[in-house]
Amino acid sequence: MVIRLDYDRVAMLNRFRQFWTKVITPIANLLLKLGVSADVVTLVGTIGVSAGALIFFPRGQLWLGVVIITCFVFSDLIDGHMARTSGTSSKWGSYLDSTLDRLGDGAVFGGLVMYYANSNAGDSTLMAAVTLWALVMGATTSYARAKAESLGLKASGGLAERADRLVSVLVIAFFSDVLDLPILLKIVLWALAIASTITVIQRSLSVRKQVLADPANAGLDTPPAPTEPPAEPDAKN
The missing domain is CATH 1.20.120.1760 (CDP-alcohol phosphotransferase transmembrane (TM) domain)
Structure with missing residues (x-):
């Protein structure tokens, strides 16, 4: 399936x-x-x-x-x-x-944070915090993938990818305003915040699994610590 x-x-x-x-x-x-x-x-x-x-x-x-x-x-x-x-x-x-x-993604979610922070518009401190949560976790989702790839690993997929987040928030924001149903936007922002958090966890676990599966490549490319030279033999002996 x-x-x-x-x-x-x-x-x-x-x-x-x-x-x-x-x-x-x-x-x-x-x-x-x-x-x-x-x-x-x-x-x-x-x-x-x-x-x-x-x-x-x-x-x-x-x-x-x-x-x-x-x-x-x-x-x-x-x-x-x-x-x-x-x-x-x-x-x-x-x-x-x-x-x-x-930057564009940040502006979209940042604009919604400002919407909820405006007492003459969304007027909800809770939803401003939830939207900020969705913004931070969305950015972390993208960073998790980029960092994994820079290490030669994979961290794609997950519950909420970038396109899913952007399309869903824009579509629901449009209809929540046109239909005067602000609850729709609140629901999708809660869902995106939670889904993005789960995606970060999924990608982190995926990277950890890959590292544990190949211990030889678990370390960063750093030079080994210098070893101490063998002690000189005691002249009296």
Whole structure:
């Protein structure tokens, strides 16, 4: 059953990518003709996402913030397609994209923290704390994977990956505002905070399991401590 679900999810994601690739290809080609680089699109997309979250969420205009964020989120697809099409894919581009993704995620959840901290909007100290919890654990989830990979280990998967967190919070934030059902957003934020925490634990246990399974590679690449030279023989003997 698990294998079947994983297969269906991969197939669905492939169909999603194929559909949006057809949509964004004309836009990407136009930007390349105008001399716009993929890095610029990445930067503009992050600025747009951050502005949509940090300007509109704290005011309680959740649905408007989500609409603006969604428009700029697609830049993440466009810049990758531009890099591949122009043959400019590079380690720098990958680093920039991943780093700015973290800033965008932080802005989305940070905007919701400010929403709940605003007495004229969300007005809930508890939910501000829960949202901050979700933000910190989401960032830790990404860091756990990056650190594991830097050590030659794997720490992917888990209960709540980045795409799951971002899509769920944006969709529910939109409908909770449009339908005037703030309880929906509260439920999903509690769920994401708990799920992200479980994901961090899952990834940590996975890394520990890999290390214990291969004791020879358990140590860091540090030089061994110098050993003391053997004692000189006693001259009297």
